[in-house]
Each structure stands twice: as structure tokens, then as C-alpha cells.
Amino acid sequence: MLVTDIDGATASAAAAGGAEKRAYVKQIFSEIAPRYDLLNHVLSLNIDRRWRRKAIARLGVERDTSGRYLDLCTGTLDVAQQISMLGSFRGLVIGADFAEPMLKAGLGKVEGKSVAPVAADALQLPLASGQLAGAIVAFGIRNVAGLDASLREVFRVLAPGARFVILEFSTPRWPLLRFLYQTYFHHVLPLIGRLVSGHRSAYTYLPRSVANFPVEEELADEMKRAGFANVDWTSLSFGVAAIHVGERPINSLRPK
Numbered sequence: 001m002l003v004t005d006i007d008g009a010t011a012s013a014a015a016a017g018g019a020e021k022r023a024y025v026k027q028i029f030s031e032i033a034p035r036y037d038l039l040n041h042v043l044s045l046n047i048d049r050r051w052r053r054k055a056i057a058r059l060g061v062e063r064d065t066s067g068r069y070l071d072l073c074t075g076t077l078d079v080a081q082q083i084s085m086l087g088s089f090r091g092l093v094i095g096a097d098f099a100e101p102m103l104k105a106g107l108g109k110v111e112g113k114s115v116a117p118v119a120a121d122a123l124q125l126p127l128a129s130g131q132l133a134g135a136i137v138a139f140g141i142r143n144v145a146g147l148d149a150s151l152r153e154v155f156r157v158l159a160p161g162a163r164f165v166i167l168e169f170s171t172p173r174w175p176l177l178r179f180l181y182q183t184y185f186h187h188v189l190p191l192i193g194r195l196v197s198g199h200r201s202a203y204t205y206l207p208r209s210v211a212n213f214p215v216e217e218e219l220a221d222e223m224k225r226a227g228f229a230n231v232d233w234t235s236l237s238f239g240v241a242a243i244h245v246g247e248r249p250i251n252s253l254r255p256k
């Protein structure tokens, strides 16, 4: 069945982490891939670019400029491309995503750059344990069916001392801002998303998935439970998004 035939109830069940989430997510991103970049920048009023830059800065690439880094749920390879273009960068960025049309839509951005796009599931990365100099995920981990398992999988592939940076939407706490944000996110955004992408449910799924995602403190706790140390987080744009950072402890020599 095409996602475009899936009704709002299925989008809600998938957003809440139901059994259908993995297939649903893979399908909607495969279908919206050609319009993804355009919609991203329009719907976020281009603020997403600034958020990504801030998140990349937290990765600390200067600590190991020739290492291998993972851009998880890389989509159309924006973050991978930006890391590879950092002045001092001499390493490799692995851009992993399970929706191949998303990777294909971004291939032009990384031509001639030190980026390796890989079709892979975040829960089963085709990477050796304990090797990566760092990992980042932008607006991706909320979509993975199994937050705890995906955190543990990233932990497994990081070298001791390496950082994991998560950029993800959140929900503002101030009542007036929260009201305006929710009005935009739940009513205006799905309408524009549907008109531009021609996709019936993808942009209904988005606000519902954010509503079902842990708030900042809870995500920080999940990261700690998965083994990460020195976990901290920063709110962006009055709580519309947040950057979380954690490290695989230096003394965690054996994969968890």
C-alpha cells in the first residue's frame, strides 16, 4: 500500500511508535525525497540551516580532523556535506540512511567530497565497534523505531571519548509561544507540506512524532541510560529545537 493511501490514524500510530513505524517512516521519506530539501527550508523559515551549523560545531571535529564521523539518518546528506567542508577536515563522513531515494536526492551535494553515503538501518549499522571519532543525527532519531536501541547502536560504533550530537525538534515551554508554535506545527505546516509535497500524511506525521518524542530532560536521561557520559543539552529558538551532546566514556573499552 502506498503511504499516500495511509490515513491519519496510521500516521498517529506510527508517530506514537507503533509496530508499523519502521515501514511507514521508510516509505514516507522515500516518497517525499525529491521535495524534502525545499520543504525543509520553507517550513522552518530557513532556521534549520543555523541549527545544523550549531549542532556540527558541538561535534568537536577539531579534536580529530582526520577521523571517521557518522551522520546518522543523513537524509539528503546536508550535515555530512557541511562537516566535509569544514576548513580543517581531512577525514571521512559516513552518511547513513535507510531510505535510498533520500540519499540519491542528495548525491550531487557530496560529489568530490569526503563523504560515503551508505544505505543502512540505524539499528544495525554496518560498522565496526569502537572506531568512530564522532556521530551526529539531525532531525532523525525521533523517526527511528526504537530510541533506546538506536542510542546503544551509536554508542557501540563510537571510539571511547568520541561525541554523539543530537539535533531534534522539541516543544517550547512558554505558554504563548507554545500556543503559536502548536498552531503553526499542527495546522499550517501540514497544509503547506501537503500542497508542496503532494503527500497526504507525511506532514501530519511530523508534528505528531515531535509530540511523542521525549522532552529535553528525558532525552538526556535516555542518553545516560544508554551509557553516554557528560550529557548536556541546549535549547534553540526558545525551545523549538534542542541540541544534546554526550560522550562515550574514555574507560568504556568494551562495546556495550
Ligand SMILES: C[S@@+](CC[C@H](N)C(=O)[O-])C[C@H]1O[C@@H](n2cnc3c(N)ncnc32)[C@H](O)[C@@H]1O
Pocket (backbone or CB within 6 Å): 025, 026, 029, 030, 040, 072, 073, 074, 075, 076, 077, 078, 079, 096, 097, 098, 099, 102, 120, 121, 122, 123, 137, 138, 139, 140, 143, 144, 145
Ligand atoms: C527528517 S529526515 C532528516 C534528514 C537529515 N538528517 C536532515 O537534517 O535533514 C529523517 C531521516 O531519518 C531516516 N531514518 C528514519 N529511521 C531510520 C532508520 N531506522 N535507519 C536509517 N535511517 C532512518 C529517514 O529515512 C529520513 O531520511
